[in-house]
């Protein structure tokens with residue numbers, strides 16, 4: 001299977017990136033700098049980010065990436081989630097880790113990681129989605145924590161980050177059975193008390209729905225970039241240096257007004273949230289290709 005080899009290849013890159021992220025986090029606090037460095041490492045490996053590196057501090061669960069004028073720095077008590085997607089020829093590896101120096105929050109991360117790994121072990125042909133959801137929920141609740149119910153794992157297809165099936169982190173009645181060689185991402189989100197995230201009004205990660213000629217210069221560049229990426233999402237940071245932040249934001253506004261913008265709103269909970277994610281190939285012996293786990 002040639003496709004499988006492509007996934008294994010982006011998987012090997014992912015494992016190296018995971019190690020580099022840990023090293024970057026040891027010395028860098030500035031989240032814009034962290035995101036830029038990770039994306040640079042992905043490109044050095046001959047891959048492309050499948051989406052801008054997501055950095056979620058504390059109650060931000062997902063879909064935040066540093067802006068051009070980003071000021072946030074990681075503080076000692078924070079719990080930080082780094083969610084990374086990378087691809088080569090559209091074959092995507094999607095994985096995430098959490099990091100904290102706060103001893104009291106470390107268990108939250110351990111629980112998310114364990115739930116992810118147990119979920120991945122279920123990636124076998126014939127397993128029903130509901131069976132995976134049940135395992136993840138049980139792992140989290142047994143330890144006295146709460147899974148986020150409206151964030152899910154998902155399938156991965158070529159150039160498609162959130163393909164079917166959705167894989168909830170709480171019990172559900174999805175009877176869909178996994179098929180051999182299907183690729184899925186398992187990503188439990190865990191908190192102490194919060195079981196729900198809501199969409200903020202703003203989004204910093206976006207794509208366009210179709211390629212159209214537009215007059216605004218920055219909007220045109222966004223169009224070109226999205227088309228070239230097969231409409232995988234981007235962020236304003238990727239246009240830094242070519243246009244001012246004001247011009248980029250005006251370009252985005254124009255695309256939005258014309259109904260061409262696809263936004264990924266920031267997702268925030270009401271408590272600190274931990275996340276762990278891995279991608280796996282469905283096999284009798286599941287191949288978790290984004291982390292060396294033993």
Ligand SMILES: [Co+2]
Pocket residue numbers: 094095153154185187277
């Ligand atoms: Co994912």
